[in-house]
Amino acid sequence: MVLFVVGVILIFIFTVMIIYTVRHYCFLWNRLFGKQRRDFQDLPGKYQPGISILVPMHNEEKVAANILSRLVEMDYLRERYEAIVINDHSTDRTGQIADGYASKYDFIKVVHRTEGKNRGKASALKVGTVFASHEIILVFDADYQPSKNCVQRLTAPFCDVAVGLVMGRVVPLNAPDSFLTRMLDLERSGGYQVDQQARYNLNFLPQYGGTVGGIRKNILKAIGGWDVTKFAEDTDVTYRVFLNGWKVTYVNIAECYEEVVHNWKERRGQLRRWAIGHNQCLFAYFWKTLTSPILKFAQKIDALLLLYVYVIPVLMVIGWLLGIYVYFFGAYWWWILFAALMFTLAYNNVGNFAVFCEVGTSVVLDRRGRVVWLLPFNLFNFFANMWVCAGAFFVTLFEGFKGVAKEEYILEWEKTKRVSGINALGAETIERKEAPRPQIIKEKAVEESKIVEKEVVEESQTIEEKVTEEPKFAALDSALAEAYRLMRERNYGDAVEVFKFAVQVAEDATATAMLEVELGKIYFILGEKKNAIQEFSEASKICADCGNEDLKREIEDMLNKLIPLSGKES
Amino acid sequence: MGTIRLHRSMWKMMASKFHFFLGIILSILIGILVVFYAIPYWWLQARVIEKLLNFAQVPHKLFTLAKPINLIEGIPLYYHPSGPTFQIPVYYQSVSPFAALVICPLLLIAAILIYRMSFIPLPVKVVFIILAFLTGVSFLYVAFISPIPPHPLYRVIIDWQFSGVIILVLIGVIFALTVFPLPGSFLAKSFWLVLTLIFSMIWNTVRISLVAATFYYFGSLPFLLMHYLMGVYIDFIYIVMFYSLSVSYLARRRTSEAGWE
Numbered sequence: 001m002v003l004f005v006v007g008v009i010l011i012f013i014f015t016v017m018i019i020y021t022v023r024h025y026c027f028l029w030n031r032l033f034g035k036q037r038r039d040f041q042d043l044p045g046k047y048q049p050g051i052s053i054l055v056p057m058h059n060e061e062k063v064a065a066n067i068l069s070r071l072v073e074m075d076y077l078r079e080r081y082e083a084i085v086i087n088d089h090s091t092d093r094t095g096q097i098a099d100g101y102a103s104k105y106d107f108i109k110v111v112h113r114t115e116g117k118n119r120g121k122a123s124a125l126k127v128g129t130v131f132a133s134h135e136i137i138l139v140f141d142a143d144y145q146p147s148k149n150c151v152q153r154l155t156a157p158f159c160d161v162a163v164g165l166v167m168g169r170v171v172p173l174n175a176p177d178s179f180l181t182r183m184l185d186l187e188r189s190g191g192y193q194v195d196q197q198a199r200y201n202l203n204f205l206p207q208y209g210g211t212v213g214g215i216r217k218n219i220l221k222a223i224g225g226w227d228v229t230k231f232a233e234d235t236d237v238t239y240r241v242f243l244n245g246w247k248v249t250y251v252n253i254a255e256c257y258e259e260v261v262h263n264w265k266e267r268r269g270q271l272r273r274w275a276i277g278h279n280q281c282l283f284a285y286f287w288k289t290l291t292s293p294i295l296k297f298a299q300k301i302d303a304l305l306l307l308y309v310y311v312i313p314v315l316m317v318i319g320w321l322l323g324i325y326v327y328f329f330g331a332y333w334w335w336i337l338f339a340a341l342m343f344t345l346a347y348n349n350v351g352n353f354a355v356f357c358e359v360g361t362s363v364v365l366d367r368r369g370r371v372v373w374l375l376p377f378n379l380f381n382f383f384a385n386m387w388v389c390a391g392a393f394f395v396t397l398f399e400g401f402k403g404v405a406k407e408e409y410i411l412e413w414e415k416t417k418r419v420s421g422i423n424a425l426g427a428e429t430i431e432r433k434e435a436p437r438p439q440i441i442k443e444k445a446v447e448e449s450k451i452v453e454k455e456v457v458e459e460s461q462t463i464e465e466k467v468t469e470e471p472k473f474a475a476l477d478s479a480l481a482e483a484y485r486l487m488r489e490r491n492y493g494d495a496v497e498v499f500k501f502a503v504q505v506a507e508d509a510t511a512t513a514m515l516e517v518e519l520g521k522i523y524f525i526l527g528e529k530k531n532a533i534q535e536f537s538e539a540s541k542i543c544a545d546c547g548n549e550d551l552k553r554e555i556e557d558m559l560n561k562l563i564p565l566s567g568k569e570s
Numbered sequence: 571m572g573t574i575r576l577h578r579s580m581w582k583m584m585a586s587k588f589h590f591f592l593g594i595i596l597s598i599l600i601g602i603l604v605v606f607y608a609i610p611y612w613w614l615q616a617r618v619i620e621k622l623l624n625f626a627q628v629p630h631k632l633f634t635l636a637k638p639i640n641l642i643e644g645i646p647l648y649y650h651p652s653g654p655t656f657q658i659p660v661y662y663q664s665v666s667p668f669a670a671l672v673i674c675p676l677l678l679i680a681a682i683l684i685y686r687m688s689f690i691p692l693p694v695k696v697v698f699i700i701l702a703f704l705t706g707v708s709f710l711y712v713a714f715i716s717p718i719p720p721h722p723l724y725r726v727i728i729d730w731q732f733s734g735v736i737i738l739v740l741i742g743v744i745f746a747l748t749v750f751p752l753p754g755s756f757l758a759k760s761f762w763l764v765l766t767l768i769f770s771m772i773w774n775t776v777r778i779s780l781v782a783a784t785f786y787y788f789g790s791l792p793f794l795l796m797h798y799l800m801g802v803y804i805d806f807i808y809i810v811m812f813y814s815l816s817v818s819y820l821a822r823r824r825t826s827e828a829g830w831e
Contacts, residue, residue: 360748369822376814
């Protein structure tokens with residue numbers, strides 16, 4: 001009887017493993033043979049809506065200057081973005097460094113949180129969101145360094161009004177430091193280059209990782225904002241956005257560089273935090289995902305499998321223990337032993353291998369060679385993951401039963417220790433010990449209830465102010481989003497009308513000229529060359545005093561090409 | 571600190587559907603060869619093992635329990651032991667319950683101590699805990715259940731010979747699914763596949779000889795551990811190793827960006 005029960009449990013575990021194996025191979029083949037989605041990536045540079053970049057910091061003096069330097073160097077219209085540093089109860093020089101940048105650059109603002117017991121990344125983001133004045137919010141952790149065009153690329157998908165959440169790619173910049181950093185480099189490669197992109201290709205759920213991503217402010221508000229009671233506020237937001245019917249997109253080409261953890265102690269803490277947070281989301285969203293009327297069947301299955309990823313190590317530990325039991329006490333049940341042996345053999349080699357070959361393929365896609373030699377050593381990483389995740393599962397389960405988790409998690413920062421503070425792109429950084437504070441917003445929150453009330457009031461005020469002060473901006477953004485959507489659908493006739501409306505509401509000469517150029521291009525596509533020339537000429541006149549030399553050159557080039565063509569036609 | 575190329579992202583590589591198809595055919599061919607030539611292969615392997623055991627000075631006797639003519643006929647016979655195997659004089663260690671009850675807490679204390687040592691990397695700790703657990707369970711089994719291992723040696727040899735040919739099919743499948751679609755020369759991919767198959771055959775032969783010699787020289791207790799640890803986990807590691815070497819070779823041999831988007 002005992003052997004029978006053990007056999008049934010083992011068969012269940014094997015079945016789950018097989019499902020995950022099939023999933024991984026589907027992702028792999030999709031990445032190898034499937035059509036790769038790269039939606040909106042022809043837009044960067046053309047579509048640049050207003051964005052607020054939130055950078056929560058807690059004792060980040062080693063890395064603060066790096067990310068702020070990167071934000072200064074970004075390829076994005078300076079007047080269209082702001083960076084809000086949330087200095088959350090730092091006891092080191094983080095605040096001074098941020099203030100130094102804020103005093104030099106108008107677009108950098110610093111929120112100092114010095115009072116109140118409510119701490120943590122989600123809490124900091126919640127406060128930062130209140131001060132964000134733009135509709136699109138991007139989030140970067142302090143130890144991340146975005147590439148120059150990362151923000152442009154991350155923002156581009158938001159031209160589709162249905163997109164609620166965007167995630168970019170993370171690349172470790174300190175991979176050669178140690179054995180562990182190399183292992184994590186491989187893991188990140190597989191996770192982003194193959195897994196995330198394949199999920200996006202297949203219209204499943206690419207996961208927002210809490211950094212190198214963005215969300216629409218009104219959607220965030222509609223789904224209830226950042227949840228400070230969860231360790232994995234990123235997974236939480238991902239599922240709430242997805243379950244509410246918004247699109248979650250992944251931009252593989254939006255690279256951001258990260259300093260990965262250097263030692264196993266930090267790694268263990270990081271993994272434990274992710275696992276507990278993810279399992280919290282599992283308990284919170286399992287049923288909602290299963291019964292969602294919005295999601296398609298395949299989307300539900302993948303979303304559920306994604307929710308369960310941190311439970312798999314627990315199943316593997318149980319399977320391993322039962323395997324030992326069968327090994328010692330099931331010797332004369334030849335059929336069970338034979339089946340278990342063959343099945344384990346097959347799964348262990350083909351099933352477990354699925355994850356490894358995802359990493360291998362990602363390394364090839366990354367155009368790297370020798371690093372893949374380290375792949376067999378990832379088995380050690382696998383052992384460590386199994387151990388930590390199994391422990392984290394029981395912690396979540398136990399604390400969930402106790403019902404104390406919510407009160408405990410909101411109080412503290414759980415973060416990895418920064419070690420080197422490598423500057424990814426070698427640019428100079430600014431540090432001032434005693435800098436003036438021209439743009440500092442001091443937050444004097446005392447009690448949690450007051451903070452929440454204040455946030456709600458300020459948030460609504462901010463939105464009201466935005467509506468009253470910048471009505472045309474809002475209309476222009478919406479019009480552009482609609483126009484580009486129509487263009488993607490090849491509905492050029494309607495796109496012309498929307499662009500004409502956008503030209504009327506645009507206030508800035510450069511923006512008007514750019515819109516005229518877009519109109520000209522559509523006319524050209526429609527074969528109406530005279531209209532196209534007319535629009536380009538109009539753009540040329542408007543742009544004459546706008547000071548944008550690149551745009552001027554582009555318009556002149558277009559006119560030079562079009563006018564002879566038009567002559568031949570006539 | 572070494573150097574690292576930061577900009578990596580690429581949308582797509584031009585995977586070779588034709589090579590993927592050829593790889594599938596190759597793996598089917600390997601499967602057919604295994605079905606029809608498994609029995610002669612087992613006998614060839616048994617003769618090599620015989621030589622290795624002679625070299626290790628392990629007294630043995632090669633015998634067979636049944637003679638299936640191919641693998642398909644061998645599968646039903648599997649339930650009644652079949653194929654070439656060895657008879658080896660072995661001794662069964664007996665462990666007193668008292669000794670087991672002393673050793674197990676010691677192993678537990680050692681595991682806790684090692685787990686608390688911050689300078690030891692976490693994976694090493696986990697591997698030690700797994701080994702300590704297996705050792706403890708083996709001691710308890712021998713002390714309280716039986717000094718005779720749950721699986722007799724002749725049976726283990728037959729199991730491993732059987733899994734040794736199944737793994738050849740799996741290697742073919744793995745390469746067909748994961749290596750052959752990658753851009754690169756078909757000859758190179760086939761070379762790495764053949765190399766992995768040859769290594770697998772050699773490793774399986776050495777492994778069987780090693781476990782038999784362990785039983786003869788060290789007794790039943792180490793045999794229990796050897797049998798468990800040198801099974802499927804090791805297969806997995808060497809397959810990943812050859813996979814990584816082949817992928818690395820294919821990635822580095824690419825001299826131009828042709829075929830890449």
